[in-house]
Structures are given as structure tokens and as C-alpha cells.
Amino acid sequence: xxxxxxxxxxxxxxxxxxxxxxxxxxxxxxxxxxxxxxxxxxxxxxxxxxxxxxxxxxxxxxxxxxxxxxxxxxxxxxxxxxxxxxxxxxxxxxxxxxxx
Numbered sequence: 001x002x003x004x005x006x007x008x009x010x011x012x013x014x015x016x017x018x019x020x021x022x023x024x025x026x027x028x029x030x031x032x033x034x035x036x037x038x039x040x041x042x043x044x045x046x047x048x049x050x051x052x053x054x055x056x057x058x059x060x061x062x063x064x065x066x067x068x069x070x071x072x073x074x075x076x077x078x079x080x081x082x083x084x085x086x087x088x089x090x091x092x093x094x095x096x097x098x099x100x
Contacts (some may be wrong), residue, residue, distance in 0.1 A: 041092040042092040043094075052082075
């Protein structure tokens with residue numbers, strides 16, 4: 001159900017962009033698409049990082065509850081999941097500033 005809603009939303013956005021593209025200048029259209037891409041990059045990366053941090057964080061807490069010496073090793077996996085959001089932010093920044 002969520003996938004259908006997502007596809008319908010993207011279809012509505014792209015239909016609106018295609019209809020508005022006839023009247024808009026190419027520069028304005030490219031800027032809008034860059035902003036849309038930047039928003040999608042940080043949104044999807046943040047969603048993935050949130051799921052990853054939630055899963056690995058729960059496992060890290062459970063592992064450190066059983067063996068406290070495992071905390072240092074377990075927190076590395078949480079940091080790796082957080083890195084996904086940082087990379088998404090970097091990609092969004094590069095898209096928004098139009099750095100090739």
C-alpha cells in the first residue's frame with residue numbers, strides 16, 4: 001500500500017514538473033530538479049540511516065548488556081549506519097550547488 005502511495009506521489013510530482021516545464025526556462029527547471037534531487041537524496045538516506053541505526057543500535061545495546069566489553073565493537077556498526085545519512089547530506093549538497 002505504501003509503495004502504491006509513493007509511486008502515485010512521484011507520478012503527480014513528475015506530471016506537474018512536465019506541465020510546468022513548457023512555460024519555464026531551462027535554468028529554472030534545472031534548478032527545481034536539482035532541489036528535488038537534493039531533497040530525495042537526504043530524505044531517502046535519512047530514512048535508511050534511521051532504520052540502520054535503530055536495528056544496529058538495538059543489537060548493540062543487547063550485546064553490551066550481555067558482554068560489556070563488546071560495547072566498543074558494537075558501536076562501530078551504529079556509526080557505520082549513521083555514515084549513510086552523512087553521505088546523503090553530502091550528495092544533496094553537491095546536487096543543490098550543482099557541483100559535477
